[in-house]
Amino acid sequence: MFDTIKSRGLVLLGCGKMGSAMLEGWLKQGLPAASVWVKDPFPSDWLKAQGVHLNEALPESPALVLVAVKPQMMEEALPVLKTYGNGDTIFLSVAAGTTIAHYENVLGAQTPVIRSIPNTPAAIGRGITGLIGNSHIDEAGLQLAENLLSAIGQTVRLDNEGQMDAVTAMSGSGPAYVFHLIEAMAAAGEAQGLSPELSMALAKATVGGAGQLAEDSAETPTQLRINVTSPNGTTQAALEVLMDDTRGFPVLMRDAVDAATKRSKELGA
Incomplete structure (x- = not known):
């Protein structure tokens, strides 16, 4: 080597x-x-x-x-x-x-x-x-x-090379998005009465474990999501909010990656 x-x-x-x-x-x-x-x-x-x-x-x-x-x-x-x-x-x-x-x-x-x-x-x-x-x-x-x-x-x-701006927005800046997800999950847990320490521990382990599972599993993230979503259960209730077409994750993430891509192009000009 x-x-x-x-x-x-x-x-x-x-x-x-x-x-x-x-x-x-x-x-x-x-x-x-x-x-x-x-x-x-x-x-x-x-x-x-x-x-x-x-x-x-x-x-x-x-x-x-x-x-x-x-x-x-x-x-x-x-x-x-x-x-x-x-x-x-x-x-x-x-x-x-x-x-x-x-x-x-x-x-x-x-x-x-x-x-x-x-x-x-x-x-x-x-x-x-x-x-x-x-x-x-x-x-x-x-x-x-x-x-x-x-x-x-x-x-x-x-x-x-034109793909570099999108890669920067996805994987280069992406860890910050995940860290913010952990922050947001922990804050949401506190809002439901959990202590800051317990809520943060749950958020970190959940995001870290789910990420490892997504990377290691032969199943797609879509299938993994389906596997954990029982009909009319707690996960479905949450996903109906997170997957909303107007204010959920899909539109937020699309807008976030688009903003980062545009900024990367500006910095490289």
């Missing part, structure tokens, strides 16, 4: 929460710390203890550069790596809002670039990352990127 990186090296530009989660996964899977160079102006104590090349001179021709800096730092950080452009070093971006065209403009039009969008469950190895490469990325390059991204969860390939 890491043969190319072991021989040529990997550069990690930025090592905040996402970069650290990925690096931790790679090291656990056997990537030698000596094969990793990290550029980060404010390294954490954890990073300092990993034995990687931290803020040292970079290798001559690394196999891959992972760009994990915040978007507002991109203009300052990316030009430092321009010497790797138009070669066979792959640039894998996990930075939100930065298009493939931007990387090509800064690094060179022939630079192999993969754009991806992970989400925050990557911190516990349960993320999902959508990715798309430019015309200079071959199958081996995509496989390398997927192998690296698998350290933080699942991967899906996109058909075109």
